[in-house]
Amino acid sequence: MTVFLSQIMNGIQNGVIYASLGLAIVLIFRTTGILNFAQGEMALFSTYVTWELTRLGLPVWLAIIVSMILAFIGGALIERIVIRPFEQSSPLVLVIVTIGLFLAFNALAQLFFGVEAKALPRAYPDRNWLIGGVSLRSDTLVLIAVLAVECLLLWALLQRTKVGLALRAVASNADSARLLGVSAATMLMLGWGLAAALGCLAGALVVPTTSGLTAGSMQGILVFAFAGVALGGFDSPIGAVVGGLIIGIADALTRQYVPALAGIEIIVPFGLILVVLLLRPQGLFGHVKVERV
Amino acid sequence: MSLLEVRSLRAGYGPVEVLRGIDFHVDEGEVVVILGANGSGKTTTLRALSGMVETSGEVVFDGRSIAGARPEQVAQAGVAHVPQGRGTVTDLTVEENLRLGAYTRRDKEVGTDLERWYEMFPRLAERRQQQAGGMSGGEQQMLAIARAMMARPRLVLLDEPSLGLAPLITQGLFRTLGDMNRDLGTSMLVVEQNATLALAIATRGYVLETGEIVVEGTATELAGNDDVRKAYLGI
Numbered sequence: 001m002t003v004f005l006s007q008i009m010n011g012i013q014n015g016v017i018y019a020s021l022g023l024a025i026v027l028i029f030r031t032t033g034i035l036n037f038a039q040g041e042m043a044l045f046s047t048y049v050t051w052e053l054t055r056l057g058l059p060v061w062l063a064i065i066v067s068m069i070l071a072f073i074g075g076a077l078i079e080r081i082v083i084r085p086f087e088q089s090s091p092l093v094l095v096i097v098t099i100g101l102f103l104a105f106n107a108l109a110q111l112f113f114g115v116e117a118k119a120l121p122r123a124y125p126d127r128n129w130l131i132g133g134v135s136l137r138s139d140t141l142v143l144i145a146v147l148a149v150e151c152l153l154l155w156a157l158l159q160r161t162k163v164g165l166a167l168r169a170v171a172s173n174a175d176s177a178r179l180l181g182v183s184a185a186t187m188l189m190l191g192w193g194l195a196a197a198l199g200c201l202a203g204a205l206v207v208p209t210t211s212g213l214t215a216g217s218m219q220g221i222l223v224f225a226f227a228g229v230a231l232g233g234f235d236s237p238i239g240a241v242v243g244g245l246i247i248g249i250a251d252a253l254t255r256q257y258v259p260a261l262a263g264i265e266i267i268v269p270f271g272l273i274l275v276v277l278l279l280r281p282q283g284l285f286g287h288v289k290v291e292r293v
Numbered sequence: 294m295s296l297l298e299v300r301s302l303r304a305g306y307g308p309v310e311v312l313r314g315i316d317f318h319v320d321e322g323e324v325v326v327i328l329g330a331n332g333s334g335k336t337t338t339l340r341a342l343s344g345m346v347e348t349s350g351e352v353v354f355d356g357r358s359i360a361g362a363r364p365e366q367v368a369q370a371g372v373a374h375v376p377q378g379r380g381t382v383t384d385l386t387v388e389e390n391l392r393l394g395a396y397t398r399r400d401k402e403v404g405t406d407l408e409r410w411y412e413m414f415p416r417l418a419e420r421r422q423q424q425a426g427g428m429s430g431g432e433q434q435m436l437a438i439a440r441a442m443m444a445r446p447r448l449v450l451l452d453e454p455s456l457g458l459a460p461l462i463t464q465g466l467f468r469t470l471g472d473m474n475r476d477l478g479t480s481m482l483v484v485e486q487n488a489t490l491a492l493a494i495a496t497r498g499y500v501l502e503t504g505e506i507v508v509e510g511t512a513t514e515l516a517g518n519d520d521v522r523k524a525y526l527g528i
Contacts, residue, residue, distance in 0.1 A: 162396065166393070168385060168389075169382050169385060169393050171384075172383060172385060173381070176376065176382050178363070178364035178365050178368070179345075179364050179368055179380060180368055180393055180444065181369050181396045182365060287384070289383065289426065290383065290424045
């Protein structure tokens with residue numbers, strides 16, 4: 001029983017990491033209709049900025065806040081400069097553009113910050129409690145708390161404010177939104193800025209729990225984050241969190257109990273996604289697009 | 294001075310010129326109809342006013358030039374545009390669509406207006422929490438009109454409101470438009486192929502043929518004009 005609970009806790013520990021990046025992916029999809037494959041590398045780059053700021057002597061929490069603001073500005077500028085020229089292009093073209101961004105940010109990170117691993121300190125004490133033989137880390141608690149707050153704020157922003165309404169309207173039907181007086185250009189920049197800031201927060205909280213910051217830090221996480229979002233539904237913040245947790249737990253349990261799959265444990269969470277998407281193509285919490293003509 | 298004054302308006306898509314310099318105006322409180330066959334440039338005229346296509350020429354609304362303005366700026370100036378195909382934001386609920394209509398407003402009476410339009414269109418009230426994309430064509434057209442009115446516009450542009458609707462529904466729709474114009478004094482510019490219904494609520498009208506205005510006059514004059522009768526009234 002203790003082993004089982006320990007593995008569940010391991011799964012949650014990884015799941016919250018996937019979920020925190022997944023939230024940024026959901027936000028950008030909800031507000032711009034784009035799947036941003038560069039989300040992980042944008043987070044990586046801004047985490048390097050956080051690290052650089054701590055080196056300049058800023059306390060970690062302040063470095064995180066400042067780098068989130070910089071990430072917001074950077075994300076908005078990326079929309080304006082890199083994405084905007086392809087606004088009228090097909091979704092496939094945009095996917096290629098975000099993959100280009102992925103490569104560019106990874107290369108820039110190596111260029112500016114080198115290849116050796118950087119240690120980013122935690123913004124909170126590193127604790128480990130043993131509860132009935134199961135270890136609970138402060139990392140996990142902090143990430144869960146941050147995710148809960150993020151979900152609540154995102155929900156409030158998107159469902160309860162005029163700006164959120166405008167953001168969703170532009171993602172769904174930009175021409176109509178403009179005819180009603182919404183500046184689509186501003187909303188798209190806002191969506192990218194917010195997602196970049198969330199990604200930055202995810203990176204800055206996740207990296208200290210790993211073996212250090214390198215150019216490859218986010219790539220594994222991005223794959224699982226996408227998997228979690230596909231499972232939970234691309235348009236649902238809650239879905240990103242639940243999806244990320246399910247992926248993390250399924251992976252951990254497979255490692256423990258199915259030795260036959262050692263080395264290829266990954267097929268269990270992905271098999272699970274396949275089944276869910278066959279039965280519910282919109283994901284567990286996603287919405288079906290309703291359109292009559 | 295007219296509410297909307299348009300002089301030598303040209304517009305097109307790339308090398309293709311659709312409007313070849315047209316002049317028209319809409320006075321305060323008028324319903325003006327632009328009749329024309331498919332491809333005559335009706336939709337392009339409205340899109341040109343809203344800044345959705347490349348244009349040249351003069352467009353003065355309420356004393357201010359809006360030529361070359363972006364769609365959101367035209368909307369903020371007080372022009373509501375009900376586009377062809379109704380422009381439903383399908384992923385939002387009916388109520389969210391209506392609230393989006395009031396996006397340009399800063400006052401506190403949005404809720405009051407919401408109730409007024411629910412009263413006018415009870416079907417929308419029944420479906421207020423439904424996703425708007427799931428409604429029938431007629432319901433979506435009601436939604437598009439109510440949403441435009443939520444902005445409290447000075448001028449409403451309507452692009453073929455009858456398109457794709459059953460005759461009985463179209464009749465009801467035009468009656469509503471007439472009522473709205475009479476009760477609220479909202480000016481309207483309607484482009485239509487259904488001349489009978491449009492002329493019934495119109496003050497004046499124009500006939501557009503391959504990008505040029507060929508006939509203009511009061512609604513009564515147009516309804517009595519032989520060419521118009523042959524081409525658009527099927528008499």
